[in-house]
Amino acid sequence: MRKNLFLLEELQALDLKIDGRHAERQTLLERLAELDRQVEEARCAVEEKRGEIARLEEEKQGLEGDLATENDNIDRSEARQKEIKTQKEYQAVVKEVTAARKLKGELEEQILQKSAQIEELSADVAARAADLASLEENMASRKAEVQADLDRLDQEIATEAEAKASTAKSIPSSLLKRYEALRQRRQGVAIVEARAGNCAGCNMNLPPQLYNSLFRGDDLVLCPHCQRMLVVHPEG
Structure with a gap:
């Protein structure tokens, strides 16, 4: 993922x-x-x-x-x-x-x-x-x-x-469709980075458990506040 x-x-x-x-x-x-x-x-x-x-x-x-x-x-x-x-x-x-x-x-x-x-x-x-x-x-x-x-x-x-x-x-077609639908609803921004426990799209705090799950990268995770897709980048 x-x-x-x-x-x-x-x-x-x-x-x-x-x-x-x-x-x-x-x-x-x-x-x-x-x-x-x-x-x-x-x-x-x-x-x-x-x-x-x-x-x-x-x-x-x-x-x-x-x-x-x-x-x-x-x-x-x-x-x-x-x-x-x-x-x-x-x-x-x-x-x-x-x-x-x-x-x-x-x-x-x-x-x-x-x-x-x-x-x-x-x-x-x-x-x-x-x-x-x-x-x-x-x-x-x-x-x-x-x-x-x-x-x-x-x-x-x-x-x-x-x-x-x-x-x-x-990119899998199902994920593309979801991405396009989010882009239409979120002023063109469907996927954002999660940094320091926050969503870079809406600047809201993410639940610690949800934020930690992003580092595993196994599943698609959405911000519970703005519903954008979340991604984290390895530090360093």
Whole structure:
């Protein structure tokens, strides 16, 4: 039994290394996702501003259409003035022209405002697009570094998984099943050393008779407190 317990310790050391590498791998994957999120956020900001520009351009075109209509109205009204024969009709046309000229001025002011907004947003988009290009270039380099770390971890995990499989072959299947079940319940640590009468897993005192039985190494002994497998190492 003692030999099997020592093999289980080796197996657990490999399992803990693999667990650690999987945790590190998950952190790297999250970092990749965060880098992608930053780029996507910057890209969306640029697209949002471009959408604002498109909306303003459309509004400006609508105003320009309205302005052209008012200019036509003014031209027609002024042409009619030459054919007017009564004072009442003349005053009505003058009123129409005055209202049209006022609306024309308002439309021209709105068009100028839209043009200024478009110009300001276009400059903002240009700056954001330049920042985005720089960010994408920088992120590509950082993602390549993260990917290199992922590739290294995958290789290390594969190597350790091979060593784990080789070690597991020498351990009875029933003991392996018990070990795996304990690992799941005890945060990955199924077998611990007993030292100076204590369990190294939970730091609780072991009954003297149980502790002494560990030195014989005949049977599997579990800590009565944390239920982990116990093993002792010869001193010296």
